[in-house]
Each structure stands twice: as C-alpha cells, then as structure tokens.
Amino acid sequence: xxxxxEARQKARQDDIIAAARRCFRNSGxxxxxxxxxxxxAKLSVxxxxxxxxxxxxxxxxxxxxxxxxxxxxxxxxxxxxxMPHLLACRFTLxxxxxxxxxxxxxEATRNPQVAAWLAEADERMFNNACTMLQKEHPHxxxxxxxxxxEVIAVMMEGSIYRRLTPQKVSPEALEKIxxxxxxxxxxxx
Amino acid sequence: xxxxxEARQKARQDDIIAAARRCFRNSGxxxxxxxxxxxxAKLSVxxxxxxxxxxxxxxxxxxxxxxxxxxxxxxxxxxxxxMPHLLACRFTLxxxxxxxxxxxxxEATRNPQVAAWLAEADERMFNNACTMLQKEHPHxxxxxxxxxxEVIAVMMEGSIYRRLTPQKVSPEALEKIxxxxxxxxxxxx
Numbered sequence: 193x194x195x196x197x198e199a200r201q202k203a204r205q206d207d208i209i210a211a212a213r214r215c216f217r218n219s220g221x222x223x224x225x226x227x228x229x230x231x232x233a234k235l236s237v238x239x240x241x242x243x244x245x246x247x248x249x250x251x252x253x254x255x256x257x258x259x260x261x262x263x264x265x266x267x268x269x270x271x272x273x274x275m276p277h278l279l280a281c282r283f284t285l286x287x288x289x290x291x292x293x294x295x296x297x298x299e300a301t302r303n304p305q306v307a308a309w310l311a312e313a314d315e316r317m318f319n320n321a322c323t324m325l326q327k328e329h330p331h332x333x334x335x336x337x338x339x340x341x342e343v344i345a346v347m348m349e350g351s352i353y354r355r356l357t358p359q360k361v362s363p364e365a366l367e368k369i370x371x372x373x374x375x376x377x378x379x380x381x
Numbered sequence: 382x383x384x385x386x387e388a389r390q391k392a393r394q395d396d397i398i399a400a401a402r403r404c405f406r407n408s409g410x411x412x413x414x415x416x417x418x419x420x421x422a423k424l425s426v427x428x429x430x431x432x433x434x435x436x437x438x439x440x441x442x443x444x445x446x447x448x449x450x451x452x453x454x455x456x457x458x459x460x461x462x463x464m465p466h467l468l469a470c471r472f473t474l475x476x477x478x479x480x481x482x483x484x485x486x487x488e489a490t491r492n493p494q495v496a497a498w499l500a501e502a503d504e505r506m507f508n509n510a511c512t513m514l515q516k517e518h519p520h521x522x523x524x525x526x527x528x529x530x531e532v533i534a535v536m537m538e539g540s541i542y543r544r545l546t547p548q549k550v551s552p553e554a555l556e557k558i559x560x561x562x563x564x565x566x567x568x569x570x
Binding site for chain 2: 314353
C-alpha cells in the first residue's frame with residue numbers, strides 16, 4: 193500500500209516539475225506563477241501545495257534533478273578523452289536544461305536563494321568531476337585536479353553559452369586546439 | 382539650435398536606457414513593461430514612444446551600447462598579455478552589463494528577435510577581436526586567429542558565467558594554466 197501511494201506521489205511530483213519547466217521555458221522565471229504551474233499540470237493550486245510549499249521549493253527540486261542527470265551522464269565515462277570533441281561541437285545533454293539553468297542564473301543575480309542553490313549545485317558537480325578526474329589520472333596532485341576541473345568547467349559553460357550564437361570556426365580545427373589544451377592540463381604537475 | 386535639440390534628445394534617450402536597465406535588473410525581462418520603464422524614467426508612456434517604438438527597440442539599443450563599451454575597452458590593449466590574469470581573477474568590466482546580457486540570453490532561447498540581436502552583437506565583438514589579435518600577432522594565419530578568438534571567447538564567457546558561484550581554486554594557480562593556454566594559442570601555426 194505504502195509503495196503504491198509513494199509511486200503515485202512521485203508521479204504527481206514529476207508532473208508538477210515537468211509543468212513548471214514548460215512554464216519557465218515559455219514565459220520566463222517571473223511570469224510563471226504557482227497558479228500557472230498548477231494550470232499547466234492540470235491540478236488545483238491546493239493540490240500543488242501538497243507537494244511543494246512554494247515556487248522556490250519547485251525550483252530547488254528542478255535544479256537538483258538537472259544536476260543529478262548531469263552527474264549520472266558523466267559517470268563511468270573517460271571525460272578527458274571525449275572532452276575535445278564535445279567542446280568543439282558544442283555538445284549539450286539537453287537544450288532545455290541549459291535554457292532553464294540560464295534562466296535560473298539570470299534570476300540568481302537578484303535572488304540570493306536561487307544563487308545559493310546554484311552554488312550548491314555547482315559544488316556537487318565540481319566535487320564529482322574532481323573525484324572522477326583523480327581516478328582517471330592518479331598521477332595528478334589534488335590541487336592540480338581542482339585546477340583542471342575549473343578550467344574544463346569554464347570551457348564547458350562557455351561553450352554552452354556560445355551555442356546561442358552561430359559557430360564561427362570549423363569544429364575540426366577547434367577540436368585539435370581543445371585536444372592540445374586537455375593534453376596540457378593532464379600532464380603531470 | 383539643432384545641436385542643442387540633439388543633445389536634449391540624446392540625454393532623454395540615455396535616461397530611458399538607464400531606467401530600462403534598472404527595471405530589467407530588478408524584475409527580469411518579462412516583468413519590465415513599457416509603462417514600468419516610463420515610470421522609472423519619470424516620463425509618460427507617450428514621451429517614451431517618441432524615442433523608442435517599443436520595448437524591443439529599447440533592448441536593441443541597450444545591447445548595442447553594452448557591446449560598444451566592450452569594444453572600446455578592448456581597443457589599444459594587448460589582449461593576450463592581460464588575458465591570463467583577467468581570466469584567473471574572473472575580471473568583468475561591469476557586473477550589471479553581465480547580468481543584463483544573461484537576462485537577454487535567457488530571453489533569446491524563446492525570442493528569435495533577441496537571439497538575432499545577440500548574434501549580431503557577438504559577430505561584431507568577434508570580428509573586432511580578430512582584427513586586434515591579427516595585428517598583435519601577424520604571423521598567425523587568419524584561420525588560426527579566428528580559432529584563437531573563439532577559444533578565448535569561450536573562456537571569457539565561461540569565466541563570467543562562473544562568477545555566479547564561488548571560486549574553488551587559487552587565482553595564482555589558474556593564472557599559470559591560462560598563461561600556458563594563451564602561449565599555446567598564439568604559437569605560430
């Protein structure tokens with residue numbers, strides 16, 4: 193009985209998050225209210241409040257899920273081998289996730305609560321990437337690993353951001369340069 | 382007489398742009414309406430329309446000015462010398478400009494008109510940076526110059542984006558790595 197109830201509650205929560213994502217994508221952070229999210233999820237506002245105390249709680253859960261997905265997708269892959277190609281072709285796991293994170297980042301510049309969630313999300317991603325890179329390249333010092341992850345994070349965020357404007361150079365030429373940068377980063381220091 | 386009128390019109394236009402910037406920063410793109418901008422500029426809505434046909438025209442002018450300022454600040458500086466330090470300390474010309482560009486980027490994911498202005502702005506910045514880098518390093522092929530500018534742009538955008546979360550490694554260690562990357566980029570190819 194309990195597990196059936198839990199499954200139904202989980203499904204309802206999923207619906208609300210999906211509806212919130214559509215609202216934020218279509219109308220932006222401020223234009224999407226709790227009542228709009230309820231309407232989009234085909235629920236009453238009262239029902240929504242049974243699952244989430246407020247809009248902030250929905251946003252927190254939405255960010256958490258995006259980061260969980262990104263970490264899960266990193267797992268078990270030799271990141272530094274794939275990285276030059278992924279950067280050069282401006283690869284993304286999900287355009288929708290990227291757009292939502294951009295929306296949240298714009299909001300974070302005026303909303304300390306959203307900024308705190310983004311900082312937490314970034315720290316989780318960062319530490320996870322450090323653990324993976326250290327395992328892949330045990331000869332690197334922990335300090336060097338953190339530097340590498342920071343520079344790779346900068347390049348990934350920058351590439352995702354630049355997907356908004358047309359690519360101006362050939363991905364092949366870019367891939368060679370990114371390969372050189374990654375090689376340099378993981379050389380023993 | 383004409384120049385006096387022009388000066389007054391220019392001052393009025395400046396006031397409107399400044400008011401629009403404050404509105405977008407405080408309430409986000411969608412929450413800021415023409416009547417809000419008018420109120421913030423202490424003008425009537427009718428007066429605003431004498432200077433800008435609509436909110437889009439204000440946004441276009443706002444983006445144009447941000448890019449003009451960035452290009453003017455690049456002018457006459459040996460970019461590749463300064464770059465490692467600027468990247469490592471996550472330097473920005475203006476936090477307000479960055480936040481507004483982030484707001485515009487989030488909007489660009491659903492608004493093709495804003496996306497087109499950002500693409501135009503990026504192209505102007507990109508071509509300007511290419512001209513400067515080519516002058517600074519005449520031995521580089523034009524194709525190599527474009528690749529360098531793209532990678533530098535990725536690192537700059539990524540660094541600005543990551544200013545939203547706490548820095549996790551020492552700027553000194555980062556600066557050395559960025560220096561190696563820049564040296565590699567401008568080595569004759």
